[in-house]
Amino acid sequence: MKLPELDSDNINRVLEMAWEDRTPFEAIELQYGLQEKQVIALMRREMKQSSFKMWRKRVTGRNTKHLKRRSFEGGRFRSQNQKGS
Template identity: 45%
Template sequence: MKNKIQECFENFTIEQVDRVIRMCWEDRTPFEAIKIQFNLTPNEVVKFMRKALSLKDFKRWRERANNLGHLKHLKTRPQEIMRFKCSRQNLDGSTKGYK
């Protein structure tokens, strides 16, 4: 029996995998948005990122997500934050000037 993370890598397109990874790295994208779009719980997101990233990059992401965890969960996020993306970011998640 395959686990959900393995099924994600088999069923998601390359673009979907890339989008999940980018959403995880974004400080203002809450885990709830990833759950709505890709049906991955926060624990599954961690497993997904562990499989998708190198060990060094995974550790760096985990440290960043833990330090900014108050932004990654809607319940702990300050009420005054209404935006979900950076001003330099397009709606598709790509950043201006990023290549």
């Protein structure tokens, strides 16, 4: 599978976004042009096999990783105690 050229900082950011439960694959595609299959291939290439298997098991079927499957409209929960708007 052909992956676009990404520098190490962008690869690290894609891995971080893919690891996060609430970041949908669509957000990664919008920012980096990587489809879900390409993200999976990148994760497989960049991670240890055991870490990849653990991630893959966790995100398979996870509704929050796909915008169309989400049951909520808003973004992340924000406590009233947090700073910022």
